[in-house]
Amino acid sequence: MNRRGRLVLGVLGAAVVGVLLWEGYKAVGDPDGTVLFGTRVLPRTDDAAMPHVWTILSRFGEPELAGGHPIWLVVLQACLFTLRSVAIGFVAGGLVGLLLAVLMQRLRVVERGLLPYVILSQTVPLIALAPVIAGWGGRLSIGTYPWQPWMSVTVIAMYLAFFPVAVGMLRGLQSPAPIAEELMRSYAAGWWQTLVKLRLPASTPYLFPALRLAAAAAVVGAVVGEISMGTRGGVGRLVIEYSREATTDPAKVFTAMIGAAALGLAVAGVVGLSEFLVGRRRVRA
Amino acid sequence: MTAVVLEGVSKVFNAGRAGEVTALTGVDLTVASGEFVSLIGPSGCGKSTLLRLVGDLIQPSAGTVTVAGKPARTARADQEYGIAFQQAGLFDWRTVQRNVELPLELRGASRKERAERAREMLELVGLAEFAGHYPAQLSGGMQQRVAIARALAVHPPLLLMDEPFGALDEMTRERLQDELLRICASTGTSTIFVTHSIPEAVYLSDRVVVMSARPGRITDVVPIDLGERGETTRQSPGFFTGITKVRKALRGDAMPLVSA
Numbered sequence: 001m002n003r004r005g006r007l008v009l010g011v012l013g014a015a016v017v018g019v020l021l022w023e024g025y026k027a028v029g030d031p032d033g034t035v036l037f038g039t040r041v042l043p044r045t046d047d048a049a050m051p052h053v054w055t056i057l058s059r060f061g062e063p064e065l066a067g068g069h070p071i072w073l074v075v076l077q078a079c080l081f082t083l084r085s086v087a088i089g090f091v092a093g094g095l096v097g098l099l100l101a102v103l104m105q106r107l108r109v110v111e112r113g114l115l116p117y118v119i120l121s122q123t124v125p126l127i128a129l130a131p132v133i134a135g136w137g138g139r140l141s142i143g144t145y146p147w148q149p150w151m152s153v154t155v156i157a158m159y160l161a162f163f164p165v166a167v168g169m170l171r172g173l174q175s176p177a178p179i180a181e182e183l184m185r186s187y188a189a190g191w192w193q194t195l196v197k198l199r200l201p202a203s204t205p206y207l208f209p210a211l212r213l214a215a216a217a218a219v220v221g222a223v224v225g226e227i228s229m230g231t232r233g234g235v236g237r238l239v240i241e242y243s244r245e246a247t248t249d250p251a252k253v254f255t256a257m258i259g260a261a262a263l264g265l266a267v268a269g270v271v272g273l274s275e276f277l278v279g280r281r282r283v284r285a
Numbered sequence: 286m287t288a289v290v291l292e293g294v295s296k297v298f299n300a301g302r303a304g305e306v307t308a309l310t311g312v313d314l315t316v317a318s319g320e321f322v323s324l325i326g327p328s329g330c331g332k333s334t335l336l337r338l339v340g341d342l343i344q345p346s347a348g349t350v351t352v353a354g355k356p357a358r359t360a361r362a363d364q365e366y367g368i369a370f371q372q373a374g375l376f377d378w379r380t381v382q383r384n385v386e387l388p389l390e391l392r393g394a395s396r397k398e399r400a401e402r403a404r405e406m407l408e409l410v411g412l413a414e415f416a417g418h419y420p421a422q423l424s425g426g427m428q429q430r431v432a433i434a435r436a437l438a439v440h441p442p443l444l445l446m447d448e449p450f451g452a453l454d455e456m457t458r459e460r461l462q463d464e465l466l467r468i469c470a471s472t473g474t475s476t477i478f479v480t481h482s483i484p485e486a487v488y489l490s491d492r493v494v495v496m497s498a499r500p501g502r503i504t505d506v507v508p509i510d511l512g513e514r515g516e517t518t519r520q521s522p523g524f525f526t527g528i529t530k531v532r533k534a535l536r537g538d539a540m541p542l543v544s545a
């Protein structure tokens with residue numbers, strides 16, 4: 001109860017601070033932005049660059065185009081569309097990460113051979129990768145079911161999500177003390193039993209931080225993937241579309257951005273909730 | 286039938302590399318079935334190493350280790366022994382009860398059987414009311430007792446115990462010594478027991494194996510004959526004679542006793 005109250009207060013407080021910063025800067029900042037040595041270090045504050053918070057919020061209630069659906073509905077639908085890619089990418093990425101971690105823990109050779117590639121995989125810029133994946137996807141089909149653009153987005157989300165899980169879980173699986181491993185050996189426990197009874201439970205403190213990173217990475221991957229591939233239906237697409245109208249309807253693009261941020265928060269919330277539920281069953285002194 | 290036979294066993298850690306340590310050299314030791322043998326000696330003389338060799342947790346550099354008439358490796362696969370390490374080594378995500386159940390679980394015991402046996406063992410070590418606690422909520426001595434309960438839970442034919450009572454208060458220690466002797470006698474369990482306490486070694490053992498360090502080796506074996514242990518054993522002259530003998534052996538024969 002106390003904990004929940006503090007959480008709600010924290011969320012509200014953060015929102016209030018955000019609004020105050022936004023409006024405060026808008027009130028005192030130079031409308032043309034601050035330029036130092038020829039570089040703009042602070043953004044412009046006029047209504048075209050930084051609409052008032054209430055303008056943005058009221059924009060949610062107005063129709064997207066004259067006579068169309070209200071924008072909150074459009075953004076919500078786009079977020080749900082993107083959520084599918086995020087969710088599947090997160091789960092699949094988590095499983096791939098877990099599998100890689102188990103493999104690397106099991107075989108030193110694999111760890112030595114694979115880990116550099118796992119790390120290398122994350123240094124490839126997403127913007128460069130997205131078109132390649134979209135291109136491959138275009139030539140694939142799942143049985144008779146043709147490859148859909150959102151699947152490419154899912155693959156990118158997965159590609160980013162597997163990494164923190166693989167690295168975090170590898171550390172977690174390697175975390176048991178030698179004495180615990182000797183104990184399992186003394187019971188003549190096999191590799192599988194040792195994994196299930198010792199390594200996996202010992203790695204839960206590493207699992208949830210990894211999952212939180214993976215969730216954030218999946219959202220970023222999906223949204224950026226949609227933006228760079230222009231996938232129809234997702235919130236990333238809305239960001240591009242609305243930003244083209246920035247001169248005539250500056251508040252619009254911010255509604256899409258708030259939608260993307262809310263998506264990230266919702267996914268982080270789900271991970272946090274599951275951690276809370278798992279943690280509640282276990283006392284930690 | 287012998288429980289454990291070590292023949293010409295040596296153990297060198299990091300052989301041929303920097304930090305080479307000869308932990309044990311030329312160890313010959315036979316533990317008869319049902320016999321209680323204590324290992325005593327200065328810190329670093331290889332007592333824990335000897336236990337690990339018997340448990341096939343490390344391999345000897347030379348010599349052979351036979352447990353229950355089989356190579357140590359086979360004996361481990363057949364789960365011929367239970368071990369309690371110098372540190373408790375509990376799983377901190379399991380309750381006390383589930384920690385004790387772990388070896389039973391791995392042997393495929395039924396849920397009911399596991400719970401019963403764990404209860405019984407926790408009662409024995411005086412921790413029944415802590416069954417639902419987590420290891421982090423217990424004191425060091427209590428954790429050690431859980432580890433003892435865990436080692437005893439499967440009633441192994443051979444018990445390997447590494448300073449199991451080190452962290453306990455004197456009263457609990459004496460009570461657990463008696464319980465351990467009772468269990469070993471009633472189930473015919475053979476025991477190798479590491480301790481730093483001379484009275485403890487003498488009270489518990491049929492034989493006390495005295496070791497010395499650098500390199501680790503057996504220097505003496507002191508037979509103890511106290512008969513049935515009881516209330517009066519700790520005050521008996523035989524007990525004090527045993528203590529004197531072991532102390533003398535620990536000092537080395539070259540050094541004469543100044544006084545008794």
Ligand SMILES: Nc1ncnc2c1ncn2[C@@H]1O[C@H](COP(=O)(O)OP(=O)(O)OP(=O)(O)O)[C@@H](O)[C@H]1O
Pocket residue numbers: 298299306307308327328329330331332333334335371501
């Ligand atoms: N895994 C290891 N790697 C390298 N050296 C080791 C290892 N284990 C033990 N040793 C060395 O072997 C020697 C014997 O160690 P051991 O733990 O058997 O001593 P001990 O008699 O149990 O001592 P204590 O009474 O302090 O527990 C020590 O010199 C120690 O440094």
Ligand SMILES: [Mg+2]
Pocket residue numbers: 332333334371447
């Ligand atoms: Mg030791």
